[in-house]
Amino acid sequence: MKNLFAVSTLFALAACGISEDDFAAEYADKYCAELETCGSDFTCSTTGTTTTTTTAVADCEFDAAAAQDCLDGEWTCDDTLKLPIPPAACGTVYTCATGTTTGTTTGTTGT
Helix, strand or coil: CCCHHHHHHHHHHHHHCCHHHHHHHHHHHHHHHHHHCCCCEEEEECCCCCCCCCCCCCCCCCCHHHHHHHHHHHCCEEECCCCEECCHHHHHHHEECCCCCEEEEEEEECC
C-alpha cells in the first residue's frame, strides 16, 4: 500500500509540470546542447561563464506546460548564424497582463 501511495504521489507531482527555477536551468542546458549541435563558434560552460536570465515580472504568469513543450519541442538551427532556434512554445512560457509574452534568453561566451 505504501508503494501505491508513493507511485501515485509521483504521478501527481509530475502532472504539475516543471517549476520556474528548474525551467531556467534546463533551458540553459538545452540551449548549450543545441548550440553545439548547430556548429556555432560560441560555447557554453558549466563553470559560470554562461548566464541565464528569465524575464519574469510581477504581472506575468509562468506556464509550466509551455515550458515543458519548449524543452521537449523540436529545436532547429539558423544556418547563417549557426545559433539554435527554440520551438514556438518557448515564446509562450510567460504571459503578461498586457497580453505580451516574454521568453528566456541565454548568454554565451565566444571562443
